[in-house]
Amino acid sequence: MEKSTRYGQIQEDLKKKIQQGSYEVGDLLPSENELCAAYHVTRTTARKALQELQNEGYITRQHGKGSIVSERRNTLGLLTVRGFSETVGHEVRNVMISKPSIHDWSRDFSFSPSEKEVVSKCIHFSRLRCVGTTPVMLEESWLAADCVPSFMEQEFVDGSFFKTLSKRYMIEITGSEQEIRAVRADENVGILLHVAAKSPVLYIAVRYTTSLPGYYVYSKLYCNTDKYPIGNVYSSPK
Amino acid sequence: MEKSTRYGQIQEDLKKKIQQGSYEVGDLLPSENELCAAYHVTRTTARKALQELQNEGYITRQHGKGSIVSERRNTLGLLTVRGFSETVGHEVRNVMISKPSIHDWSRDFSFSPSEKEVVSKCIHFSRLRCVGTTPVMLEESWLAADCVPSFMEQEFVDGSFFKTLSKRYMIEITGSEQEIRAVRADENVGILLHVAAKSPVLYIAVRYTTSLPGYYVYSKLYCNTDKYPIGNVYSSPK
DNA sequence: TAGTGGTCTAGACCACTGG
């Protein structure tokens, strides 16, 4: 199963070492320059290998630090969900279901808030995303209150939450992790999404990473996939 | 919303033109060299812009041809499902439920077979993927029979379908498109996945593109996400 | 401050596509 490209060989080498346990979760892989020396390639090639490993979810990379071996969650396969706003070709409307309000972190969630976050209260809000007049997605979001002062006193910038984080608080979304399940709609979700209670809906738990270390945004998405499935067009060089 | 990088600006420029209809579905975007000249950048930079557009699903790229504007399906968001075999940290077993056999293309499917394919019969088989003793995924696959002679007379190479395509027929999987839904398990699926009939399961329709133009592999996946959700760890530079 | 990853230049050779 030798890859025919140099970067492919480096990629497979590193992957094997991760799988065999030569690198533990949290460890740093060799830096780009070290890989250049070890494999006698230029940075472009070493870099490409690391980027592919990142795309496959084996590592995350951090500017100024290095390539960090990722935790492998209890999940099947790998996939990527991008922002709802990246969807094109649809008329999307957002309806605020419950305005931002302060709560405690009472969480039955796939991801645990970090130590930094639990000392703060959290802000919660939920929105309904509609294509035309059809509700397609209910999104609940949580974030720690301490990094976003007077969040609740102001409207969102252009109605966009992410744009608000960026423009008003200089917080950028840098990535995400998610878990997807098929679940039964509870009564509330069913009413909002216009489906019968207990019918199947797609559930996505997301943790967005931000430009602030240790600061995350959490979301739960419930999707009615009858009319609009979650989908993509993607092709990856193998 | 100006991007601070050159490739980001080019990327946004092209995206806007696609969204505004300056390029129709199927059109070719400017080639890498043309972008180099137009924006006074090197190929590395022009290339990066096109690669990001590809990752976002706006275009597909074809060696020797160019960057082709993608059809925007009736889907929400964008996501990527990678091969089941890329999952790590699990003991995966595959059980052949129905061995490869010849059929007509009778299709109630998200993707239509291409003209090349309908003139041929198709091969169908289905497999159950288990983690330990827990069935987690039922996979049905279809492919045109004419490109894989004596497919049914031989066992899979290492038990792997993709490896068989690669080693025996020199056909490589180059990418995929998919649609995800939450549906009710029918009786058969329920029995195989050890869930009650009509309980929610994740349904994924996949079309794999191959190194043979116009030749695809189609799959339907049914996943029991109770114990093992579909998930990932991903971070994209924004 | 030294080392890291992020971006970018200016070339090169190759395999693939289409006319």
Next chain:
DNA sequence: CAGTGGTCTAGACCACTAG
């Protein structure tokens, strides 16, 4: 065949991280 995207070299400057 000319043009395309895929890979790769050998440099450069920058912003970020951590000691």
